[in-house]
Amino acid sequence: MAEEWLDCPALGPGWKRREVFRKSGATCGRSDTYYQSPTGDRIRSKVELTRYLGPACDLTLFDFKRGVLRYLNPKAQALAAPGRKRKKPARPVKAQPCPVVPDRAEATKETPRDETKTMTHTDTDAAPASLPAPGCCENCGIRFSVDVTRRQRLKTLCKDCRARRIAFNREQRMFKRVGCGECTACQVTEDCGTCSTCLLQLPHEVASGLFCKCEQRRCLRIVEKSRGCGVCRGCQTREDCGRCQVCLRPPRPGLRRQWRCVQRRCLRHLAHRLRRHHQRGQRRAPLAVAPPAGKLARRKGGRDPKIAAARRRPQTQPLSLPPLLQAIELPYTNRRQNRKCGSCTACLRRTDCGRCDFCCDKPKFGGSNQKRQKCRWRQCLQFAMKRLLPSVCAGPEDGAELLPPCRRHRKPVSARRPRLGPTLKSPLAMSISCPGQAQAPMKQEAGSSFVLPPPGTDLVFLREGAGSPVPVPGPASSTEAPLQVKQEKVDAQDDWTSGPAVLISPVLRPGCPSKTGDPILPRVKQEPRDPEEDRAVSRNDSASDSAVEEEAGGAGTPVITEIFSLGGSRFRDTAVWLPRQEMEAPGWSWSPRGWPGARGGLPPPPASMIRLSCRNSWCPSSQT
DNA sequence: GCCAACGTTGGC
């Protein structure tokens, strides 16, 4: 079955249908059917289609999977007609040209002619959701209509080029997973033993897996993003011309990256460079490290037999990796499961709050299903902690679960805009502590569902709990914001001076190097108080000195749900402030820049604190 | 750097 968009005359002019086969995972081979309305809206199910079209449209006879009208014999019609039911839309539908499904008496066999004839638009007066604006495709140059009111990816490309680009990206992902099977690299069966991946002495089962191959065995058909869009004429050219000055250069034996024929160079990149007058940095060498086998054995969900074998492997082959490098996680086949510890308060929560932004986005709460994220109050705390705080929130073994915060290319400062808005959605909602604050002895709860950072760190965690006077927009209850700051060690008082800050809590004082305290930045996102947690909070409000026990016991949902509601993958862009000693490890760099309080005139953080970011830019998504 | 958008997959 074709996976491109095809006309669906059964729904009327302009409607498209697409069937997509799942290419991996437990449901590999299954197909999903999607529809696209004349205005570009995507519909994923019959329910959504019914909602979209409104109650005036009867879809009873519409075969969503096949995109045609069902044929009903007279007997079936007679039986079905009296008790005809129609799904009631769960929410109001925006004005759309509404195709009319014919009455049962008009239903005929599934012939395109009949469908086209019977499917007509009656609500022709309804205005389209948005007006298209003319434009030219960046790739092929043809004029095309673009919906300027919608935020859309690849909007500079026409429909065809955009589809090709998406298909290319999909192909590239597949090449990264399994390779093309044709290129010389895919034909290599033995590891070289000398590349950085091989030198890391990964377990064979893992090293030969999908993401951590020997460098000499990585599919050559993977087009690095930094070198081409994959869509333009240059990228599509497969053969060197053999005549240009580059082709005439001598080859570079032993190097994977060879000279690229002028005819095969990305035109889009060229235009991009000309526009911006600077060249983007080059991708650094991929680097991935497997977690220790002991942690592998605890992973859920992996179905790959090789991975399973690695899980069963006894811990007799310890990896001699640098400590922080061990924090880099190998992406697993079933990474979707890795976001849940299953035991923290958030994971145990069964109901959506119905009020956070992600809940409001859900169709069941009347949303448009664009964000498609789990309720903020249900996002795993362990996952957040481990990925944000590699070196402090877990022991050496747990550290292996962490993903490296990879950096993307930054735009020039002049090109960035200050973001103003009602919310701050930043991993840096985690702050370091300030001196002179009330001390709460932190303890390591190894068996707890919520692991606290060990003593000796300067990290402070925001968490739900007692009231907090964080001045954030929202309902009146915001004065009882579910924020609480935990801290451990205190720096020397002399290292700090007070300054203006937005976030003021009983323990996080002005001047703290917290992004939340940057008066320029948006303020801390204030989620509505969760009714279930309210009860626990009210019980514990008066006992601030027992905050640690509350946290360890999972009485409340820490505000790190805010951190993680961003989605785990975004932490590759993240840098965190950590004690300087945490930086004394290879593979990490630190920068004195990035102090978020600088723009607000706040004093710099103490010398013992530095900003941590990962030097390794590789991540699975960096190549497409 | 951040995040909205959305393709995709898991699971009921």
Next chain:
DNA sequence: GCCAACGTTGGC
């Protein structure tokens, strides 16, 4: 069949 939501990526 449908929904939930994970993971990626283009836009800002």
